[in-house]
Amino acid sequence: MRYIVLLVLGMTAFFTHAQSVNKQSSEIATANPQSNGTANQSGENNLLGLPSVPIPANNPQTPAKIELGDKLFHDKRFSVDGTVSCAKCHDDKLAFTDGMAVSVGHNGLTGTRNAPTVLNAAFNQFQFWDGREPDLEGQSKQPLINPVEHGLAKYEPILKIIRTDSYYPAAFQSVFGISSEKVTIDHVAKAIASFERTLVSGDSPFDRYYFKGQSDAMTDAQIRGLNLFVNQGRCVSCHIIEKDQALFTDGRFHNIGIGINQIQQDIPRLTKAFLEAKNKGGNVDVMVLSDKKSSELGRFAVTDELSQIGAFKTPTLRNVELTAPYMHDGSLLTLKDVMIHYNNGGVTKSGDRVNDFLSGGIRPLNLTDAQLEDLVAFMKALTSSKFSPKDASPAPTQAANRKRNSL
Amino acid sequence: MSNYHQKSIAYCFGLMAFAVTGSSRADEFTDADLQRYQQQFMATVAEGRELWISPKLGSNGVACAQCHPNAANTHPETYPKFQKQLGKVVPLWEMINWCLRNPLEGQPLAADDPKMTALQAYVTYERRGVKLEPGKH
Amino acid sequence: MNTLNNSRRNFMKNVGALALGSTLPFSLVELAFAESDQNFTFAYISDAHLQHIKGTRFVRTWDRGLIRAVAETNLLTPKPDFVIFGGDLAQLGSKAELDHGTEILSALNTKVHHVMGEHDYYLDLGEYWEKLFGPQYYSFDHKGVHFIILNSIRTYDDWTFKRWPTSEQRMLEMAGLDNPNGSPFMVGEEQRKWLKSDLAKINKNTPVVVFSHSPLQKIYKGWNFWTEDAEQIQALLKPFKKVSVIYGHVHQIQYNQIGNISFNSVMATAWPWPYPQSYAQAEQYLPKLTVPMNRADPFFDRDATGWQFINLANGRVDLNYTLYNNANRIVRYNTKKKRPEDSAYQGEDARIPPQTHY
Numbered sequence: 065m066r067y068i069v070l071l072v073l074g075m076t077a078f079f080t081h082a083q084s085v086n087k088q089s090s091e092i093a094t095a096n097p098q099s100n101g102t103a104n105q106s107g108e109n110n111l112l113g114l115p116s117v118p119i120p121a122n123n124p125q126t127p128a129k130i131e132l133g134d135k136l137f138h139d140k141r142f143s144v145d146g147t148v149s150c151a152k153c154h155d156d157k158l159a160f161t162d163g164m165a166v167s168v169g170h171n172g173l174t175g176t177r178n179a180p181t182v183l184n185a186a187f188n189q190f191q192f193w194d195g196r197e198p199d200l201e202g203q204s205k206q207p208l209i210n211p212v213e214h215g216l217a218k219y220e221p222i223l224k225i226i227r228t229d230s231y232y233p234a235a236f237q238s239v240f241g242i243s244s245e246k247v248t249i250d251h252v253a254k255a256i257a258s259f260e261r262t263l264v265s266g267d268s269p270f271d272r273y274y275f276k277g278q279s280d281a282m283t284d285a286q287i288r289g290l291n292l293f294v295n296q297g298r299c300v301s302c303h304i305i306e307k308d309q310a311l312f313t314d315g316r317f318h319n320i321g322i323g324i325n326q327i328q329q330d331i332p333r334l335t336k337a338f339l340e341a342k343n344k345g346g347n348v349d350v351m352v353l354s355d356k357k358s359s360e361l362g363r364f365a366v367t368d369e370l371s372q373i374g375a376f377k378t379p380t381l382r383n384v385e386l387t388a389p390y391m392h393d394g395s396l397l398t399l400k401d402v403m404i405h406y407n408n409g410g411v412t413k414s415g416d417r418v419n420d421f422l423s424g425g426i427r428p429l430n431l432t433d434a435q436l437e438d439l440v441a442f443m444k445a446l447t448s449s450k451f452s453p454k455d456a457s458p459a460p461t462q463a464a465n466r467k468r469n470s471l
Numbered sequence: 472m473s474n475y476h477q478k479s480i481a482y483c484f485g486l487m488a489f490a491v492t493g494s495s496r497a498d499e500f501t502d503a504d505l506q507r508y509q510q511q512f513m514a515t516v517a518e519g520r521e522l523w524i525s526p527k528l529g530s531n532g533v534a535c536a537q538c539h540p541n542a543a544n545t546h547p548e549t550y551p552k553f554q555k556q557l558g559k560v561v562p563l564w565e566m567i568n569w570c571l572r573n574p575l576e577g578q579p580l581a582a583d584d585p586k587m588t589a590l591q592a593y594v595t596y597e598r599r600g601v602k603l604e605p606g607k608h
Numbered sequence: 609m610n611t612l613n614n615s616r617r618n619f620m621k622n623v624g625a626l627a628l629g630s631t632l633p634f635s636l637v638e639l640a641f642a643e644s645d646q647n648f649t650f651a652y653i654s655d656a657h658l659q660h661i662k663g664t665r666f667v668r669t670w671d672r673g674l675i676r677a678v679a680e681t682n683l684l685t686p687k688p689d690f691v692i693f694g695g696d697l698a699q700l701g702s703k704a705e706l707d708h709g710t711e712i713l714s715a716l717n718t719k720v721h722h723v724m725g726e727h728d729y730y731l732d733l734g735e736y737w738e739k740l741f742g743p744q745y746y747s748f749d750h751k752g753v754h755f756i757i758l759n760s761i762r763t764y765d766d767w768t769f770k771r772w773p774t775s776e777q778r779m780l781e782m783a784g785l786d787n788p789n790g791s792p793f794m795v796g797e798e799q800r801k802w803l804k805s806d807l808a809k810i811n812k813n814t815p816v817v818v819f820s821h822s823p824l825q826k827i828y829k830g831w832n833f834w835t836e837d838a839e840q841i842q843a844l845l846k847p848f849k850k851v852s853v854i855y856g857h858v859h860q861i862q863y864n865q866i867g868n869i870s871f872n873s874v875m876a877t878a879w880p881w882p883y884p885q886s887y888a889q890a891e892q893y894l895p896k897l898t899v900p901m902n903r904a905d906p907f908f909d910r911d912a913t914g915w916q917f918i919n920l921a922n923g924r925v926d927l928n929y930t931l932y933n934n935a936n937r938i939v940r941y942n943t944k945k946k947r948p949e950d951s952a953y954q955g956e957d958a959r960i961p962p963q964t965h966y
Contacts, residue, residue, distance in 0.1 A: 294558060296572070301907050305558040316933070335683050370680040371914075371932050418672075420679030424910030424932060427668060524784060531667050532659060537879065540786035540831055541889070544882035544904075546966075556907040570906070574669065601888050608961075 110264075110450060113271030115309045117186050117261050123201065123254045125261060132235045133259025136252055142208060142222045144215035145170045150204070150256070153179040153213075159386035160263065165394025169213040176359035178394035181387050183448075184380050186261045189315040193376045193392040196348055196366045200257035205249055206349050219249040226252070265448035268382065273445070275308065282445050289442025292435055297406070299439075301425050302378045312382055312446070317363040317375035318423040321410030322391045324360045324374035325419050331373065334358060338365060359393070373421045385444045399443050403436040512592065519593025522586055529575025535590075538574070542597040549607040560606075563591055646752045647921040651681045651718070654694025654856035654915075655876030657727060658712075660704045669909040670699075671712070673877035677915035678715050680930060684917055689750065691718050694856035694874055695725025695761070695821035701779050703736055710740055721748075725821045725856065726761040726793070726832075731779040733768070734759070745799050747806050753815045753920060756806065760795045760820040760835055761857075767791040785831050785881070792829060793822040794836035803844055815850040815923030823855045825864065825871060827893065828884035833858050845869055850923040852941075860912075861929060863939050864895030865947035871895065872927050872939060872948060880904045880912035883965045899953045901929075901937070902962035908933045935960075 119125055136142075140149040153167040154160040160182040162168075167179045177193055185191065191203035207213040208222065216222070226232040226247055233244035240251050270290070272281035282290070294300045303312045327334065334357055341351060348365050351358050358365065363372040376392045390396040396405060396412070408414045409428035431439075500508075523542065526532040539545055550563040557569065564587050568579035580587040656674040659667040681691060693713065698705030706728065713720060722741035724734060734744050744759040762768075768791075772778040781789045795803075810816065818824070824841050827833035835841065845851045851869045859876035860883060883900055884890070894900075904912035914931040926940035927948075938951040953959055 298573070300558050301556040304555070306555075307553065307559050310558075331679075332683055336685055339685065369936070370683055371930055371936075373680075373683075420675050422672065422676075424669065424672065424908045427909075524787075531665075532661050533667055536784060536786060537657075539882065540784075541887050543887040544965075555905075574906075574909075598888050 110267050110448070113266035113268065113275055113310050114184070114187070114264060115311070117264055119261065120199065120201075123257060125258055126239065128235070129239045129255050129258040130262055131259075132232075132239050133255035133257065135231070135235070136256050137259055139225075141225050142214060142216070143170050144217075148214045150207070153207075154182045159183060159383050161387045163388065165389050165397075167213070169207075169210070170215040173212040173215070175210075175212045176356045177392055178389065180379060181383060182260050182263050184264050184311075184382050186264055187311050187380070188313070188377075190377060193379075194348075194363050194366050195317060195377050200260050201250070201253040204253045204256040204260075208249075210349060222249065222252065223247060265382070265450060267449045268447055269445040270442070271310070274305070274310070283441065285438050285441035286445040288435075289438040289440070289445075292431065292439050293442055296431065296435075297429060297439060298425065298427075299406075303381050312380045313378040315378065317372055317377055318425065319362065319372075319374035319376075319419070319421050320406070320426050321374075321419055321422055322376070322395060322405070322412075323393045324362075324421065325411060325416060327357050327360050328417070328419050330357055331421075334361060335364065335370075335373065339368065342368070356393075362392070371421075374419065375421075375423065381443065382446050383448055385447050399440045400436065403431075403439050407431050407436060515589050515592045516596045518585075519589035519591070519596075522590055523593055529571060529577030531576045533575050535570065535575075542594045545594050545598070546607070547591070547595045547598050548601045548603050549605060552606045552608065563594070567591070567594075647919065648751055649684070649686070649688045649917055649919050651684060651688040651691045651917045652694055652854065652874050652915065652927075653677045653681065653691060653713075653877060654723075654874045655696045655725070655859055655878055656693075656709055656712075657696055657699045657876070657878040658705045658709050659699035660702055660708070666705070666708055667699075670878040671708075673879075673910060673913050674709070674712050676910065676932075677877045678712060681915060681917075682715065682717050688718055688917060691716055691720045692819055692854075693720055693722045694819065694854075695723045696727040696856065696876075696878075697722075697725070698728050700783060701728055701731030701737075706736055706740060721755075721757060721819070723757055723819050723821055723856070724759040724761060726782050727779075729759070729761055730768075730782040731775055745802065751920075753817055753923065754810050756803070756816065756818045758795055758799055758803070758818060758820045758824075758841075760799075760822040760824060760855075761793045762796045762799075763791040763794060763836075790832060792834050792836045793832055795820075795824075795841055796837070800837065800840060800844065803841070807844060807848075810848070812847055813849055815920070816845065816848050816852070817920070817925065818845070818851070818853045820853060820855045821857050823858065823862070823871065823873065824853050825866065825895070827858075827862070827895065828887075828890070830887070830890050831881075831884060833884060842866060842869060852925045854918070854925070854927075861901040861937060861939070862895050862898045863927075863948040863950075864897055870925070870941055870948050872925060874916050874927070875901075875912075875914040875929055875931065877913055877915060886965050897947060897949065897954075899950045899959065900963050900965050901931070902934045902960075903965060905933065 137150045137154075140147055140152070142149060148170050152169075153162045155162055161179050165178060166174050166176055168174050180193065185200065189195075189198070191197040191200060192206075197203040197206065205219075209216050209218060226236065227244040232247075236242060236244055236247050236251060239255065240247075242251070269281045269286070272278045273287075274290075292299075293303075294305065302314050302316065302318060304310065304314050305312070324331075338351070338358055338361060342348070351365065361373060363375040363377075364370070384390075384399070388397060388399075390399070390402050396402050401412070404414075405412050406426070407429045408416075410418050410422045410426040522528055522535075523539075524534050524536045526534050528535065535542075547563050550566065551560050553560045554566060554569075557565065564580075564582050567587065567590055571577045571579055580590075653674070657670050658674065659670055661667060681688070697709035697713075722737075724737065724744050728734065728737050738744060745757055747754060747756045749755070768778070772781065781787055782791075784790065807816075820835075822835045823833055823838075824835045825838050826835065845853075846868060848868065853869055853871045854874060855871070856874050856876070858873050859879065859881035860873065861875065862871070862873040864871040880901070883894055885894055901912055910932040911934060912931065914929055914934075916927050916929045919926050919928070924941035924943070926938060929937040929939070931937065935952075937953070939948050940951050941947070942949045953963065
């Protein structure tokens, strides 16, 4: 009898050992779910939750270029009346937006679109709400010559300022190896884009909860909100979360019933007129920003595809708490308004007529008010712990240091 | 080796020999058993088929078979896999639940719900013979 | 993409009345235009499968699919000469569904011709459908082209009249695509007789376009991608130089050439179907030429659904598939190779991963 007991004990001991080996290796696996980016001096990982920043081969990052781009980004002289720099609508202190429904350019002129944040724009496959530029370089050139933004007729005034400035000629020489006579707007664009590529920030409470397994990083409401986000709310269909990173955008264009609902009757006339104007050589950038109704056509204005009428780019949700008001026309003032709009299935006021071109993914969600509040709470878990440039660039730059000292 | 040790080893071997040659054998089954087990499985497959064509799985009358005749295009052999808009790697039953919630506008089933088992039995049965390719998109 | 260049603008002047997709169909210039005023466009919307739940509730996503197709068709410039509705307006053939469909289609700003689908037919054998839309099969002529509409979803009389205790049961049985109790589609003797006499009046050089719900080919019997008397219909069409068949029912892109006949399927507005080759337990064949549509991404209700507009130039059709969340496709008759081809993806090396179905 004793020996049967021995046998049984022996086998038990064997199995327990095997299990503990398994447990150990799985613990190791979860301890390092991902390790994107390098930890900064304080030991935090600012890129937690983000992939590495895509850098185009023809525009590598250097500290000098970033510093130059920073200066260009903040230079108000690059406008018709000397008051508009990129930072006017993409204000460092307002998470690189301007807190307004639609932006205001020179002489108080308004456009039709809400200024998107520059934070994490480096990850976008398309820039602008309608995706009309494929990269940061291309985007940076358009507002300069838009009649309601910087208001310049052409780039020459900018290049003149650069040539005669006290700082720029030496900077361009050092960065691009060219004399100031040879500087083109593309050099300017490259420098600005380089600077913008340092404006990336992850490491939000969500990132720490989801990718680092810190179960106390989010509140209970936020955890419920995350659950709704990926299940009943269907948000994750377009605001992508993946296993080891979360960009919160699919990079696609969808009609979710904002803005277009007001012009439903006008669509036949507008699409026809738009196509005719384009045939005659009209410029999309000018047309969409100067005419509110045309602006609502969205991606259609760029691709002429009927199936993209009223479709706009899915923006990232990172730092969304700081970038009110919301949507391409800034028409939704609070995050709760946003949730209500989605819950209604693509209309802001419940019972309104859904527009015919609504994206297939949008439908009434039947969420309760408490659930909508949970989703709003979750949105607040997406704010980066830091988003100042100093943490994202490879080495601290003089400009960043100056900014830090002045805060 | 001590006398005690020798004896205990001998006893252990004896025990094992007894286990091997005795009438209380390890899990043995006959042809009749196999037939019976197969029938029970096929009954579950049949239940799965009933659910597959039923308008009552969801809340809007849509049946799985409307988009997936003979469970085609369900690709059970590729699960678990990364499903882009679920944001993670999921096994087959979680994808079935996505369909129940969304196109069928219904409620999800627990992983061990007999209905879920039946659905999975049907889906895999219609796909029998196809080699496993977990992770394939 | 912001501005059209000069050559495109000039081309648009010469093309005349044809509608353009989002990409300019440059290879249209390869077709010799005999008389350009005989070239025209019509739109094709098909397989809406409006499904009644209860009271005034219908399945939302099928509704949205049809609504969207109608809205976009209305924006087509230049306006199409007519619209074909390719069948399966209803899911279970009920009056509520057919009325609901009529209401949505009434927003179209062009004349609509209807083709019968099995989901419309098997509840009351087309009685209410006829009241709404007219005869179940007929022909008409338009700008030098002879159009024929067939009811090609009939089946053996035995199954239709004697097999089922109620008409509701009969409709339910035919509604299941993979239902082993189903019965193969056919045009049937009555229509074949009519077709023969109708074609006898037509000159062999007149382009003929046939609208049918079932494929008028034998593709996969298990899912009724099948017409039992396909060979007989094809034989009746054989003497004509330019014949195109456009069919619905399959909810996917298919195209083929059999002898002198070009076959083209249209997309559904409701939902996409798998290709037969993705059913592992059966042998079937997919028209060889077909480059499959991009695999449906199930997370977007409208993915792999759509509508199409068809340009008829010089007696041949080119189908412009307008797809959502998906690359649009153009399938055009290649006059050198004498068969329909995809304008972008026909070559083996031009395929993209979403076009692999398994």
